[in-house]
Amino acid sequence: MKRNLITLITGAVLIVIFALLLFTFQVRQSEVAVVTTFGRITGPPCEPGLHLRWPWPVQQVYKFDGRIQNFQEKFRETLTADQISLITSIYVGWKISDPSAFLNSFKDGSVTAARSQLESLLASDNITVVGKHPLADFVNIDPKQLQFDQIQAEMEQMVQGELQTNNYGIQIEFLGIQQLGLPESVTQAVFDRMKSERNILISRAQNEGLAEAIKIKANADRQANETLANAQAEATRIEGEGVAEAAKTLPVFQENPELANFLLSIDAIKQALNQRSTLFFDDRVPPFDLFHGTLTNPPSDRP
Amino acid sequence: MSDEHDHHDPAPEPSATPMAPEDAGSQALAEALRSSFAIVKFVMVALVVIFLGSGFFQVGTQEKAIILRFGKTVGQGQAALLGPGLHWSFPYPIDEVVKIPITEIQKISSTIGWFAVTPAQELSGNLPPPGPSLVPGVDGYVITADRNIIHTRATLYYQVDDPIRYVFGFTSASNTIQNALNNALLDTAAQFKVDDVLYSDVAGFQEAVQQRVSDLADGERLGITVKQCNVDSMPPRQLKDVFDQVTAARQNQNKVLDDAHSYENQTTNSAGAQASTIINEARSARARYVQSVQADAKAFSALLPNYKINPGLFRQQELVQVMGQALTNVDFKTYLPTTANGKPIELRLLLNREPPGPKTAPANP
Numbered sequence: 024m025k026r027n028l029i030t031l032i033t034g035a036v037l038i039v040i041f042a043l044l045l046f047t048f049q050v051r052q053s054e055v056a057v058v059t060t061f062g063r064i065t066g067p068p069c070e071p072g073l074h075l076r077w078p079w080p081v082q083q084v085y086k087f088d089g090r091i092q093n094f095q096e097k098f099r100e101t102l103t104a105d106q107i108s109l110i111t112s113i114y115v116g117w118k119i120s121d122p123s124a125f126l127n128s129f130k131d132g133s134v135t136a137a138r139s140q141l142e143s144l145l146a147s148d149n150i151t152v153v154g155k156h157p158l159a160d161f162v163n164i165d166p167k168q169l170q171f172d173q174i175q176a177e178m179e180q181m182v183q184g185e186l187q188t189n190n191y192g193i194q195i196e197f198l199g200i201q202q203l204g205l206p207e208s209v210t211q212a213v214f215d216r217m218k219s220e221r222n223i224l225i226s227r228a229q230n231e232g233l234a235e236a237i238k239i240k241a242n243a244d245r246q247a248n249e250t251l252a253n254a255q256a257e258a259t260r261i262e263g264e265g266v267a268e269a270a271k272t273l274p275v276f277q278e279n280p281e282l283a284n285f286l287l288s289i290d291a292i293k294q295a296l297n298q299r300s301t302l303f304f305d306d307r308v309p310p311f312d313l314f315h316g317t318l319t320n321p322p323s324d325r326p
Numbered sequence: 327m328s329d330e331h332d333h334h335d336p337a338p339e340p341s342a343t344p345m346a347p348e349d350a351g352s353q354a355l356a357e358a359l360r361s362s363f364a365i366v367k368f369v370m371v372a373l374v375v376i377f378l379g380s381g382f383f384q385v386g387t388q389e390k391a392i393i394l395r396f397g398k399t400v401g402q403g404q405a406a407l408l409g410p411g412l413h414w415s416f417p418y419p420i421d422e423v424v425k426i427p428i429t430e431i432q433k434i435s436s437t438i439g440w441f442a443v444t445p446a447q448e449l450s451g452n453l454p455p456p457g458p459s460l461v462p463g464v465d466g467y468v469i470t471a472d473r474n475i476i477h478t479r480a481t482l483y484y485q486v487d488d489p490i491r492y493v494f495g496f497t498s499a500s501n502t503i504q505n506a507l508n509n510a511l512l513d514t515a516a517q518f519k520v521d522d523v524l525y526s527d528v529a530g531f532q533e534a535v536q537q538r539v540s541d542l543a544d545g546e547r548l549g550i551t552v553k554q555c556n557v558d559s560m561p562p563r564q565l566k567d568v569f570d571q572v573t574a575a576r577q578n579q580n581k582v583l584d585d586a587h588s589y590e591n592q593t594t595n596s597a598g599a600q601a602s603t604i605i606n607e608a609r610s611a612r613a614r615y616v617q618s619v620q621a622d623a624k625a626f627s628a629l630l631p632n633y634k635i636n637p638g639l640f641r642q643q644e645l646v647q648v649m650g651q652a653l654t655n656v657d658f659k660t661y662l663p664t665t666a667n668g669k670p671i672e673l674r675l676l677l678n679r680e681p682p683g684p685k686t687a688p689a690n691p
Binding site for chain 2: 049050051052053054070071072073088090091092093095097098110114116158161162163164166169171172196197199200201202203204205206207208210211213214217218220221222224225226228229231232233235236237239240242243244246247248250251253254255257258259261262264265266268269272275276278279281282283285286289292293296
């Protein structure tokens with residue numbers, strides 16, 4: 024009965040495969056699953072791997088994407104604490120943390136329903152949190168006063184808290200603001216302000232440059248004059264030194280001051296007459312005293 | 327084996343059918359059934375071979391693979407990653423192979439912060455004209471710390487570090503990274519002044535954005551490493567002219583300052599040179615003076631003995647010698663003798679030679 028054995032084995036394999044399909048299910052690494060028995064949730068959420076089940080209609084398996092999903096809000100106009108209109112858009116990473124609670128909260132575990140629930144939560148929390156902060160908390164030159172991260176944390180806490188209170192089985196992994204804008208009409212006003220700021224910068228650049236340049240030049244001139252004055256003073260000092268040194272030779276002249284004076288006078292005359300000069304003497308001055316009385320026919324005598 | 331044997335033996339076997347078929351038709355039918363059974367068996371064996379053979383798969387150099395057995399990863403952490411080469415897994419539905427690009431650097435761009443333009447428009451340089459204002463949701467921008475509006479965009483290059491987290495942790499990890507990049511741009515811009523972002527601290531801004539994305543990626547456990555982040559910023563196109571003017575004015579300011587500095591250098595240097603000239607001149611003047619005085623003293627000492635012999639004659643000699651010298655230098659000489667009555671002749675002179683003024687001055691000898 025070899026043939027029957029083969030047939031039996033084949034049949035058994037087929038039955039096993041069929042039974043496996045009916046009585047087991049796989050949960051993928053990225054999924055979370057929950058089993059209901061006659062519509063009621065039984066047992067804890069299933070880990071990834073192979074699991075046993077009773078076939079339909081006894082048990083039913085609900086699988087959900089267990090990964091972090093992105094959700095980003097549309098633009099929303101909100102008012103800051105100082106009544107400035109801001110346009111914000113928030114993104115969150117959320118995931119189904121408790122598939123049982125999720126299945127209880129949303130019909131058939133509809134992710135679309137969950138998303139819209141999340142959206143409305145975000146919308147209200149966005150408005151609430153932004154309304155608590157002035158614009159200076161969103162943008163600020165001083166990093167200590169900037170509260171960007173705190174604002175995000177506040178929103179996250181708020182949303183997280185509401186999700187937990189309502190036991191949606193959803194958890195926020197992270198939340199952030201991804202767009203911060205101003206209403207269209209305001210952008211124009213901002214442009215005008217920016218323009219006037221730029222104009223101030225232009226004139227400041229021009230004037231500051233000139234003022235600074237003048238300062239630098241004046242300083243340079245002052246420095247140059249100081250250098251020259253110092254040099255002059257030094258020169259005078261050096262000349263004084265020279266005089267002092269020369270004075271050491273005075274005792275030599277004191278031997279006969281009369282001759283010294285005479286020699287000085289002679290030198291002075293030599294120097295004075297060195298250039299083109301005109302001198303007038305009368306005939307008492309030597310050597311012209313030789314002429315005295317020698318000539319009696321006055322004018323018309325020209326050399 | 328017995329089946330196979332049957333197949334090769336066309337004769338009716340006594341064991342299977344003890345009764346000899348009288349009907350040739352039913353015998354033919356049995357034969358046809360037998361042969362078709364054989365074909366089905368062959369196909370089944372082939373299917374099993376193909377089924378098992380389909381478990382082979384290849385992993386490229388730029389990727390890693392993870393095997394999911396009944397949906398659960400085989401191995402943990404790095405051990406779960408299969409490197410390049412040929413691998414085998416059980417075919418579906420037992421195993422599932424997930425391939426992840428890993429060594430290749432991936433790129434993502436920010437979606438906020440830039441005005442509405444398509445890549446094609448940007449390539450052609452044919453940008454749509456800017457409107458008077460920015461429409462939310464259409465034109466992106468960020469607000470700087472000093473409340474200016476500017477356009478900025480970032481391109482992030484990253485590498486997948488933890489493929490299991492990257493693939494099984496997020497429905498779309500790249501979208502999450504993009505959100506983080508947008509958030510980083512926004513947050514960083516809110517701390518920088520407009521002039522820092524655009525001109526004076528471009529690198530600092532870029533670095534801060536990259537740091538922020540890295541921090542967010544770590545905080546959200548994205549399983550990536552940020553390799554590089556390029557940030558590109560510009561003032562709103564509506565204000566391009568006035569921003570350009572500021573740049574020009576600043577450049578001009580620098581030029582003016584440069585000029586002033588070069589003037590400064592020149593002036594102080596020339597003053598320094600002049601000063602050393604003055605001092606050198608003074609030094610040489612001192613030397614000259616001292617020498618001449620010393621020479622005079624020497625001459626004096628030499629003359630003194632002569633003088634002492636007859637001071638009057640000595641004086642006379644010297645004087646006459648000097649007069650002689652002086653008179654050789656004089657251009658023309660006029661001798662005016664005393665008049666008979668002993669009074670000197672009166673002489674009037676018109677002086678207009680060297681002195682600049684045309685004044686005339688009478689001079690009396």
